[in-house]
Amino acid sequence: MDLEILNQEIDDDEAAYRVRVVRRVHYLTISRKPTAVLDIDTLCRPYLLIPKLPPFPDGNWTKMRISQAANGETEHVLSWDPLDGIHSLWHPRQVDVLSLKRTADHKARVKEVQFDGRILLSKVAIFEWWIPRLQRETEFYERISKDHCLGSGSVAPTFLGHIMEQERCVGFLLEKIDGRHPLLDDHPACEAALRKLHCIGWVHGDVNICNFLVHQSTGHVKLIDFEYAEPFEETKAQLELQKLKDEFSQMTER
The missing domain is CATH 3.30.200.20 (Phosphorylase Kinase; domain 1)
Structure with missing residues (x-):
């Protein structure tokens, strides 16, 4: 079976997997409670897990759940329910x-x-x-x-x-930005970049050193990871400017 585990997240209740089967992607969940179907070592290691999986049928099904049935047997159930996606398709590519x-x-x-x-x-x-x-x-x-x-x-x-x-x-x-994370001397450039973001009408929402990149050759600063970006509000803008200052202050203490 042409199958590859692309991603996995495992917690106390279940193990979730993003799986490529030939040229399609499906989602697999394996229950760990109330009764674990597989041991944790197997769940964490794709090379151990894949041989223990049931056959993956052809088709446009989206999810499979593997759990223990009431009679003690392992069962797997398929779902064709559509998955949520990003709906802002504004770029031509x-x-x-x-x-x-x-x-x-x-x-x-x-x-x-x-x-x-x-x-x-x-x-x-x-x-x-x-x-x-x-x-x-x-x-x-x-x-x-x-x-x-x-x-x-x-x-x-x-x-x-x-x-x-x-x-x-x-x-x-x-x-891909040819950049590095900021050093202590980059505080003014990072603050200028953040203020520029504010000037175009946005607050970042997650100001930390890892979300700033300093271009290796030009020193130009760009921000990344806008998952929490919001339209500009003065109070929030001032708070993240202070947060940035605090981030650099912590660098001096290390």
């Missing part, structure tokens, strides 16, 4: 998620990928509960694009297209 060749990992949801001869960043809602955050971030990029706030002087990376998983949108492509 739409790219199949399985066509992207991964070259490096940053986070579970953020990868370096090869597309059209370039190395870009992909950001994907690997499970359905991540969709609202990426919906908000997609809307942010749409708004600043309409306001002509993109390009080399932008405070954000360039949005390069929507990532599709079958019929739904699950993420987006961004330019």
Whole structure:
């Protein structure tokens, strides 16, 4: 069976998996309560898990749940219920998620990928509960694009297209910034970038050092991760300027 575990999240109640089967992506949940179907070592290791999975039928089903039935037997149930997706499809480019060749990992949801001869960043809602955050971030990029706030002087990376998983949108492509996280001397440049974001009508919503990138050659600062971005409010803007100051103050104490 041509099957690959793309992502997994495991807690005390269940194990969730994003699975590629040939050229389709499906979602698998394995119950751990009230009775565990498989031991934790198997659940955590795809090479142990895959041989124990039932056959995955062809078709456009979306989810499979494996649990223990009342008679003690293991059962699996398929669902064809549609999954939530990002609905702000404003960019002309739409790219199949399985066509992207991964070259490096940053986070579970953020990868370096090869597309059209370039190395870009992909950001994907690997499970359905991540969709609202990426919906908000997609809307942010749409708004600043309409306001002509993109390009080399932008405070954000360039949005390069929507990532599709079958019929739904699950993420987006961004330019890869040749940058580093700020050092202590970068405080003025980071504050200027944050103020520029405020001037174009937005607050970031999650100000921390990791969400600023300083370009290696130019020193230009861009912000990333706009999952919590909101329209500008003076009080919130002042709070995040203070938060940024506190972040740099903590750097001096390390």
